[in-house]
Amino acid sequence: MAFVSNSLLKKGSFCPKTPELPAFVERQDRRPWRNTAEITMPDCFLDRVVIKISLMFYHVKELQFDARVSKPDPAFATLLLEQFGGANGELAAALRYFGQAFAARKPFPDKYDLLMDIATEEFSHLEIVGATIQMLLQGINGDLKRAADESEIMALLDGKKAKEEFIHQALVAPQTLVSSGGGPAYTNSQGVPWSAAYINGDCNGDLTVDLRSDIAAESRAKITYEYLLQFTDDPYVKQTLNFLMTREVAHFQMFEAALESIQPNFPPGVRQSDPRYSNLYFNMSSGADIRGPWNEGESSQLGETWQFIDDPVRYVMETNGLTNLEPNGTPRTVKGVDKLDKEMSETRSEEVNMAVPIGEQAWSQHSIDQMESPAKGTKKRNSRSNE
Numbered sequence: 001m002a003f004v005s006n007s008l009l010k011k012g013s014f015c016p017k018t019p020e021l022p023a024f025v026e027r028q029d030r031r032p033w034r035n036t037a038e039i040t041m042p043d044c045f046l047d048r049v050v051i052k053i054s055l056m057f058y059h060v061k062e063l064q065f066d067a068r069v070s071k072p073d074p075a076f077a078t079l080l081l082e083q084f085g086g087a088n089g090e091l092a093a094a095l096r097y098f099g100q101a102f103a104a105r106k107p108f109p110d111k112y113d114l115l116m117d118i119a120t121e122e123f124s125h126l127e128i129v130g131a132t133i134q135m136l137l138q139g140i141n142g143d144l145k146r147a148a149d150e151s152e153i154m155a156l157l158d159g160k161k162a163k164e165e166f167i168h169q170a171l172v173a174p175q176t177l178v179s180s181g182g183g184p185a186y187t188n189s190q191g192v193p194w195s196a197a198y199i200n201g202d203c204n205g206d207l208t209v210d211l212r213s214d215i216a217a218e219s220r221a222k223i224t225y226e227y228l229l230q231f232t233d234d235p236y237v238k239q240t241l242n243f244l245m246t247r248e249v250a251h252f253q254m255f256e257a258a259l260e261s262i263q264p265n266f267p268p269g270v271r272q273s274d275p276r277y278s279n280l281y282f283n284m285s286s287g288a289d290i291r292g293p294w295n296e297g298e299s300s301q302l303g304e305t306w307q308f309i310d311d312p313v314r315y316v317m318e319t320n321g322l323t324n325l326e327p328n329g330t331p332r333t334v335k336g337v338d339k340l341d342k343e344m345s346e347t348r349s350e351e352v353n354m355a356v357p358i359g360e361q362a363w364s365q366h367s368i369d370q371m372e373s374p375a376k377g378t379k380k381r382n383s384r385s386n387e
Contacts, residue, residue: 077136086188094122107355305329
């Protein structure tokens, strides 16, 4: 369904004979996810008015994936709530990328487009998960509309003890029975309500940080679907979960490619890190010492030689609390890093300031176009008035 804002329409252009405005929407681009539309209203106050508008969110009444179930399964529906209202679920993913996109629009409009596209797809995945949960809970809502002791679902249970066992084992999240009436709730599988605390730490306003959070988030979501697949035998549900899991893999690669397109992107942020401490590995445990590429050889990003500190206490004392150190095992110097910090600060600051100059601002492209060419707009208005 397309929601049209009245503010986008000229006063007096509504047709009193046809209040169902969506019936008059003729998409210029037949693909519903494109954002242009044309509305024609004949026999109104004006003989014929053609108004072009922008569609914001557009809901297509079909799921992205044809989700189905073969039979009710309240127990698995409860587990699946983890991907509806859990920390690694689809709601968290959609709002995470949606929030990150705002700071990315300028100076990275390409990344804004990516984040908004994936956020919108995650909303569609939330719909798929919610629809699957609802189908797995089929029959519960109707039975709850009757006296519990007389309903079919309760007739299968013999006495109070059996009912309590049913709630405990099959419906770990009891709000399915007492709050949502047999529908999905914005909670995880244990009934804990969804919280913005799941994602606020992922919106840092720096894409070299945010995109790494996104890669990690897609990894967590992927493994959650992988675990969920072990708890259902329903072939249709397995198909749905496999699709959703695979999309996490696809998004992982998209975010990875987006991060790679920002250069330099390491270290995350602007400051380059102090070369006196960036390649120190402190052996903070006793017993057999384990060596690997994380504490010997060259570091993965900066190419520095790891310095294995076998006795951290002694090392700290001998270096006066690590203040009497010089870079070792690296060509980087403190002076060189300070110079890079200043250069990176100026570069990133200039990128943002050039993309977002101080002064009048607009978000929608048609408003930006009008601001950038006021003379053209004035000439056009004058020509209309002369007519």
